[in-house]
Amino acid sequence: MRIRPESLGFTILLGALTALPPLSIDMGLPAFPTISASLGASPGAVGLTLSLFMVGFAIAQLAFGPLSDRYGRKPILLIGCGIFALAGAACATTPSIGTLIAWRLVQGAGAGAGMVMTLAIVRDLFEGAAARAQLSYVMLLNRAKTE
Numbered sequence: 001m002r003i004r005p006e007s008l009g010f011t012i013l014l015g016a017l018t019a020l021p022p023l024s025i026d027m028g029l030p031a032f033p034t035i036s037a038s039l040g041a042s043p044g045a046v047g048l049t050l051s052l053f054m055v056g057f058a059i060a061q062l063a064f065g066p067l068s069d070r071y072g073r074k075p076i077l078l079i080g081c082g083i084f085a086l087a088g089a090a091c092a093t094t095p096s097i098g099t100l101i102a103w104r105l106v107q108g109a110g111a112g113a114g115m116v117m118t119l120a121i122v123r124d125l126f127e128g129a130a131a132r133a134q135l136s137y138v139m140l141l142n143r144a145k146t147e
Helices: 008-039 043-071 073-093 097-125 128-146
Strands: none
Touching (some): 008 043, 008 073, 008 128, 043 073
């Protein structure tokens, strides 16, 4: 099945990809006290899960962009989403704060794929005013999901 780039479904898909990082952060913040209590970790150690998520997110964009230029958008996007999902499941079942911190770094890297791929896909498929409109729709959806 192929989604047409001009369709609402395509815009929603791109919006969902860009919403991965903010949703991952916003859903985790309220759980910090619970994480601290259940894993017996200090608040600083739990806060490190957020910091390293952002590090993974930032660094992964530097890798996923050139890889997608070389191997194509779809395979790299699927790999990034797979990494994100695997790391999310591992975070949910981790027995220690050290392991959680490591998996949050990996999860941030997976989330980085969605952000960089969205921009690359829009650049590939749209030009000029159409590209600006598509990006504004994607960001509008992103804003609506995270608020």
